[in-house]
Amino acid sequence: MFTAVVSATSLATIPFSRTYVAENEIGYLAEAVRQGSTCGDGPFTRRAARLLADITGAGHVLLTTSCTHALEMAAILLDLRPGDEVVMPSFTFMSAANACALRGAVPVFADCRPDTLNLDERLVEAAITPRTRAIMVMHYAGVACEMDAIGDLAERHGLAVIEDNAHGLGGFHHGRPLGSFGVMATQSFHQTKNVQCGEGGALLLNDAALVDRAEIIREKGTDRGRFFRGQVDKYRWMDIGSSYLPSDVLAAQLTAQLEAFEEIQASRHAVWYAYHEGLADWAEENGVARPAVPEGCRHTAHLYYLLMPDLERRQAFIAHLAERGVQAAFHYQPLHCAPAGVRYGRTAPGGCPVTEQVADRLVRLPLFAGLGEQDAGAVLDAVRSFRVA
Numbered sequence: 464m465f466t467a468v469v470s471a472t473s474l475a476t477i478p479f480s481r482t483y484v485a486e487n488e489i490g491y492l493a494e495a496v497r498q499g500s501t502c503g504d505g506p507f508t509r510r511a512a513r514l515l516a517d518i519t520g521a522g523h524v525l526l527t528t529s530c531t532h533a534l535e536m537a538a539i540l541l542d543l544r545p546g547d548e549v550v551m552p553s554f555t556f557m558s559a560a561n562a563c564a565l566r567g568a569v570p571v572f573a574d575c576r577p578d579t580l581n582l583d584e585r586l587v588e589a590a591i592t593p594r595t596r597a598i599m600v601m602h603y604a605g606v607a608c609e610m611d612a613i614g615d616l617a618e619r620h621g622l623a624v625i626e627d628n629a630h631g632l633g634g635f636h637h638g639r640p641l642g643s644f645g646v647m648a649t650q651s652f653h654q655t656k657n658v659q660c661g662e663g664g665a666l667l668l669n670d671a672a673l674v675d676r677a678e679i680i681r682e683k684g685t686d687r688g689r690f691f692r693g694q695v696d697k698y699r700w701m702d703i704g705s706s707y708l709p710s711d712v713l714a715a716q717l718t719a720q721l722e723a724f725e726e727i728q729a730s731r732h733a734v735w736y737a738y739h740e741g742l743a744d745w746a747e748e749n750g751v752a753r754p755a756v757p758e759g760c761r762h763t764a765h766l767y768y769l770l771m772p773d774l775e776r777r778q779a780f781i782a783h784l785a786e787r788g789v790q791a792a793f794h795y796q797p798l799h800c801a802p803a804g805v806r807y808g809r810t811a812p813g814g815c816p817v818t819e820q821v822a823d824r825l826v827r828l829p830l831f832a833g834l835g836e837q838d839a840g841a842v843l844d845a846v847r848s849f850r851v852a
């Protein structure tokens with residue numbers, strides 16, 4: 464498992480995560496069921512896509528069944544071929560690596576920065592070979608990668624940039640929305656994300672030339688979208704593709720969530736800053752690192768993490784919190800040394816020592832929209848009662 468939530472004792476009162484129910488959510492779900500057509504590309508699919516375009520500034524938004532599927536679509540749209548290489552962080556979710564491996568391409572794992580835990584842009588150049596086709600970045604915790612440097616590198620080497628923006632919805636880097644830097648970006652609406660519909664995602668396209676083919680890939684490789692718009696008189700198998708279009712019922716739930724986006728974010732940010740301010744002294748005294756948010760980044764409060772001195776103290780800390788009814792969780796296990804990472808990928812020169820350390824040291828605290836001041840205070844008390852020996 465890439466993540467584990469330590470099950471709390473019978474005292475458990477503060478879960479790691481809890482889903483937020485938006486004001487219109489139940490109403491829209493009922494409306495979607497009643498509208499008589501629940502397949503994809505219905506009215507709610509269009510509404511959710513418009514709301515997403517507003518938040519991200521993306522030129523074209525295609526809802527998908529997941530972020531994983533959006534990444535698979537991106538790999539197909541890039542025409543990744545066997546032996547092609549894609550540079551990505553080792554410290555990320557495995558879907559980016561899967562998307563490449565499924566095309567026969569090789570994920571090349573580079574280390575992360577010790578401050579933001581994002582792909583270390585200073586290590587990317589050494590990972591590039593004549594077979595490199597793309598750089599896949601992921602904005603960890605919704606804090607932007609160094610997109611200026613990465614964009615320059617990509618341009619110099621003729622590489623595509625893809626953003627796995629699962630954590631970054633609503634984030635900015637020097638005034639520009641996350642998801643708008645890559646030729647493509649992907650979003651996740653899995654239950655664990657800031658905005659969710661159980662299972663769902665989106666592909667953001669920042670190059671209009673990709674839109675027609677992306678629609679075909681999403682519809683089993685057919686031009687069914689054009690057929691329903693009356694642009695062709697029959698639909699046919701045009702390209703490879705799969706079934707990546709979500710039901711309009713899920714899009715209804717997503718529409719309600721996206722309409723509540725500002726409320727959701729305000730609530731998450733309040734918890735994030737309560738933790739960050741409330742733990743400044745304790746972190747300093749105990750040799751614990753808090754998240755770094757570089758100048759010019761507006762983060763998304765997707766998660767709040769602490770870096771403990773080592774694995775042993777991390778595990779003791781999680782157990783300490785569990786005893787006090789606070790569920791905390793570790794996070795990604797490095798991809799470069801995971802069984803499939805070794806089999807399908809390659810590690811960039813210099814290895815990934817920071818990733819290995821961080822994976823052992825990181826703890827995430829409960830963070831969700833609707834976590835009240837009192838519960839945030841209880842989390843703070845539980846954390847501050849732990850002394851790093």
Ligand SMILES: *Cc1c(COP(=O)(O)O)cnc(C)c1O
Nearest residue numbers: 529530531556558629651653664
């Ligand atoms: C959650 C997540 C995914 C996968 O999202 P799904 O919608 O569940 O496929 C991919 N990348 C990152 C960084 C994620 O956090």
